[in-house]
Amino acid sequence: MEYLLTxxxxxxxxxxxxxxLNLVLGYGGLLSVAHPIFYGLGAYASALLTxxxxxxxxxxxxxxALGCAAAxxxxxxxxxxxxxxxxxxxxxxxQLAVLQIINNLxxxxxxxGLSRIPTFAHGSDRNLICLGVLLVAVAATLVLVRTxxxxxxxxxxxxxxxxxxxxxxxxxxxxxxxxxxxxxxxGIAGFAGGLYAHIFQFLTPSQFGIETSTALLTxxxxxxxxxIWGPLVGALLMTCVxxxxxxxxxxxxxxxxxxxxxxxxxxxIFLFLRPQGLMxxxxxxxxxxxxxxxxxxxxxxxxxxxxxxLAEEVGS
Amino acid sequence: xxxxxxxxxxxxxxxxxxxxxxxxxxxxxxxxxxxxIWNFAQAGMMVCAYGFMYAGTRWLGxxxxxxxxxxxxxxxxxxLALERFGFRPLRRRGSSSLTFFIFTxxxxxxxxxxxxxxxxxxxxxxxxxxxxxxxxxxxxxxxxWDIWATSTMLVLLLALAVFLKLTRxxxxxxxxxxxxDLAELYGTSRDTAYGITMVLAAILTTAGMVLLGTKAPTxxxxxxxxxxxxxxxxxxxxxxxxxxxxGLAALLVGIGQGFAVLFMPAQWTPMLVYALxxxxxxxxxxxxxxPRIRWRGVVLGAG
Numbered sequence: 001m002e003y004l005l006t007x008x009x010x011x012x013x014x015x016x017x018x019x020x021l022n023l024v025l026g027y028g029g030l031l032s033v034a035h036p037i038f039y040g041l042g043a044y045a046s047a048l049l050t051x052x053x054x055x056x057x058x059x060x061x062x063x064x065a066l067g068c069a070a071a072x073x074x075x076x077x078x079x080x081x082x083x084x085x086x087x088x089x090x091x092x093x094x095q096l097a098v099l100q101i102i103n104n105l106x107x108x109x110x111x112x113g114l115s116r117i118p119t120f121a122h123g124s125d126r127n128l129i130c131l132g133v134l135l136v137a138v139a140a141t142l143v144l145v146r147t148x149x150x151x152x153x154x155x156x157x158x159x160x161x162x163x164x165x166x167x168x169x170x171x172x173x174x175x176x177x178x179x180x181x182x183x184x185x186x187g188i189a190g191f192a193g194g195l196y197a198h199i200f201q202f203l204t205p206s207q208f209g210i211e212t213s214t215a216l217l218t219x220x221x222x223x224x225x226x227x228i229w230g231p232l233v234g235a236l237l238m239t240c241v242x243x244x245x246x247x248x249x250x251x252x253x254x255x256x257x258x259x260x261x262x263x264x265x266x267x268x269i270f271l272f273l274r275p276q277g278l279m280x281x282x283x284x285x286x287x288x289x290x291x292x293x294x295x296x297x298x299x300x301x302x303x304x305x306x307x308x309x310l311a312e313e314v315g316s
Numbered sequence: 317x318x319x320x321x322x323x324x325x326x327x328x329x330x331x332x333x334x335x336x337x338x339x340x341x342x343x344x345x346x347x348x349x350x351x352x353i354w355n356f357a358q359a360g361m362m363v364c365a366y367g368f369m370y371a372g373t374r375w376l377g378x379x380x381x382x383x384x385x386x387x388x389x390x391x392x393x394x395x396l397a398l399e400r401f402g403f404r405p406l407r408r409r410g411s412s413s414l415t416f417f418i419f420t421x422x423x424x425x426x427x428x429x430x431x432x433x434x435x436x437x438x439x440x441x442x443x444x445x446x447x448x449x450x451x452x453x454x455x456x457x458x459x460x461w462d463i464w465a466t467s468t469m470l471v472l473l474l475a476l477a478v479f480l481k482l483t484r485x486x487x488x489x490x491x492x493x494x495x496x497d498l499a500e501l502y503g504t505s506r507d508t509a510y511g512i513t514m515v516l517a518a519i520l521t522t523a524g525m526v527l528l529g530t531k532a533p534t535x536x537x538x539x540x541x542x543x544x545x546x547x548x549x550x551x552x553x554x555x556x557x558x559x560x561x562x563g564l565a566a567l568l569v570g571i572g573q574g575f576a577v578l579f580m581p582a583q584w585t586p587m588l589v590y591a592l593x594x595x596x597x598x599x600x601x602x603x604x605x606x607p608r609i610r611w612r613g614v615v616l617g618a619g
Contacts (some may be wrong), residue, residue: 025414031413031414033416033421078597078598080596085354085413085417086552086597088354088417088440089548089593089597090593090597090598091353091550092545093545093590093593093594093597094590094594096541096545096586096590096592097587097590097594100584100586100587100590101587104584179393181444209541210425210540210541211425214422214425215419217421218420218422221418225414253432253436253437254430254433257429257430257432257433258433259426260425260429261426261429261430261433262358262424262425263425264423264425264429264511266427267422268419268423268426269420270419271406271415271419271422272405275411275415277407285590
C-alpha cells in the first residue's frame with residue numbers, strides 16, 4: 001500500500017510539472033528543456049528557507065515558487081532574441097550552469113545534497129496526507145492552465161506560437177506574453193519542487209538533470225502536447241509503466257538504465273507512430289505537429305512545391 | 317608574474333586536449349550545414365563508437381587501432397540508420413524542430429542507457445595506461461599522445477577539406493547544403509548526400525572518441541553532458557555552415573579552458589563554457605563575424 005501511495009505521489013508531482021511544461025512548450029511553442037531546473041531551484045529554495053531561516057513550510061513553498069518565477073525571467077529574455085533550436089541550447093546551458101552551481105555550493109550540500117528537510121505531514125497517514133495535498137495541486141494546476149488557454153490570452157498565446165509577427169501586427173505584445181508564461185510555468189515547477197522537498201526530505205543535484213528533462217518531455221509528448229489532459233495522462237503512464245521492472249527485483253545498476261530505455265523507446269514509438277500523443281486529435285487537436293507550420297498534404301518533393309520554394313529563395 | 321613558459325604550456329595543453337572536441341565540433345557543424353539538423357544524436361554516436369571500441373579492446377583483447385574499424389563501422393551504421401529511419405521520415409512529414417530535437421536527444425539518451433547497461437557507470441578508458449612518454453620541446457612538455465592527437469586531427473581536417481573541395485561528391489554535398497532543391501534538379505540525390513554526411517560525421521566522431529578514450533577516463537553520460545555542449549558552443553561561435561571555423565572555435569575554447577585554471581578553481585571552469593554559450597547565442601546567434609581585412613588584394617577574416 002505504501003509503495004502504491006509513493007507511486008501516486010510521484011505521478012502527481014510529475015503531472016504538475018508536465019502540465020506546467022506543456023504551457024510553455026505546447027501552447028507557447030518555446031522549446032525549453034530547463035523546466036527541471038526550476039523544479040530543483042524550488043526544492044532547494046524551500047528546503048533552505050525552512051532549514052536556515054525557520055520559515056514556515058507553506059510560506060517557504062510559496063516564496064520558492066515566486067523565486068522560480070523571477071529566476072525564469074533571464075531565460076525568457078533570451079527567448080526574445082533566439083528561438084527554436086537555439087533556444088533549446090540556451091535552456092540546456094542554463095540548466096547545466098545552475099546545476100553546476102548547486103553542485104559546488106556548500107549551502108546546498110554540494111553533490112551530496114540536502115537531507116533532514118522538515119516535512120508538513122507526520123504519523124502513519126503521512127503518505128495519504130501528502131497525496132491529498134498533491135491531488136489538490138494537480139487539480140488547481142489543471143484548472144489554472146485550462147482557464148488560461150481557453151481565455152483570450154490563451155488564444156493569443158497559440159497565435160504567437162503559430163505566427164509571432166502576425167500577432168505583433170495585431171497590436172499584441174509577445175514579449176510580455178513570453179515572460180508571463182515562462183514565469184507562470186517556472187512558478188508551477190518551483191511550487192512542485194517545494195512540495196517534493198518537504199515530502200521526500202532529501203535532495204541531490206542529480207535529480208534535476210537532463211534525464212529529468214527527457215522524462216518530462218516524454219510525458220508531454222506521449223500524452224499529447226498542446227492538449228489539456230495529455231500531460232496528466234502522460235505523467236501517470238510514464239510514472240507507472242517503468243515501475244513494472246521493479247517487480248523483476250533487478251539491481252539498481254541494471255534497473256536504472258532499463259527504466260531509461262523504456263522511456264526512450266516509448267518516446268520514439270510515439271514520435272513516429274502517434275505524434276499527436278494519446279490525447280491529441282487527428283485534426284489539429286494538439287500534438288507535436290500542431291505548431292510545426294507544415295502544410296499537410298503538400299509533399300515536399302512535388303515539382304510545383306519545389307519550384308515555389310525555389311522562387312521564394314530567389315525572391316529572398 | 318607569470319612565467320611565459322607556463323603560459324605556453326597551458327596553451328599547448330589546451331590545444332592538444334581540444335583536438336577531439338575540434339573533431340566533434342566539425343562533425344556537428346557539417347551535419348548542420350548539409351542535413352540542416354542540430355544533431356544532438358551525435359552524443360549517441362560518440363557513445364556507440366566508444367562502446368564498440370571498448371568491447372573490442374577490453375573483451376576481445378584487440379589493440380585500439382584494430383578495434384577502430386569496429387567502432388567506425390558501427391557508428392557509420394548508426395549514422396546512416398538515423399538519417400534513413402529517423403531524419404528522412406521526419407523531414408518528409410514536415411516535422412517541427414521540436415520533433416527533431418526530441419528525437420535526437422532521445423536517441424542519445426537511449427545509447428547512453430544502453431552503454432550504462434553494458435559497460436556500467438564507472439569511468440573507463442580504451443587502454444590500460446593513459447600516461448604516455450613526455451619530451452621537452454623548448455620549455456614545453458609535449459607527450460606522445462599530444463603529438464598523436466594533434467596530427468590525427470590535422471590529417472582528418474585536411475582530408476575533409478580535400479574531399480569537400482576537390483571531389484565530385486564533396487562538391488555535391490556543398491551544393492545540397494546551399495540548396496537541396498536546386499541540387500536535386502541538377503541530378504544530385506539529396507538523400508545520398510545526407511547519408512554521406514552522416515558517414516563523414518561518424519568518421520570524425522569515432523576518431524575523436526579514440527583520442528578521448530586514450531587520454532582520460534570517461535563515463536557513458538560524458539558525451540551528452542559535456543562534449544556535445546562544447547561542440548554546440550563551437551558551432552554557434554563559428555556560425556551555421558562554417559565547418560572548419562567550428563573546429564577553430566573548439567580549439568580556441570580549449571585553449572581558453574586551459575588558461576581558465578589561472579584565475580578560477582578547476583571545479584568552476586565548466587561555467588566558462590556555459591557563460592560563453594549564453595553570450596554566444598544571445599549576442600552572436602549567427603556566429604562571430606571577424607572584420608574583413610584587405611591586405612595586398614587578399615581578403616582576410618570573412619566571418
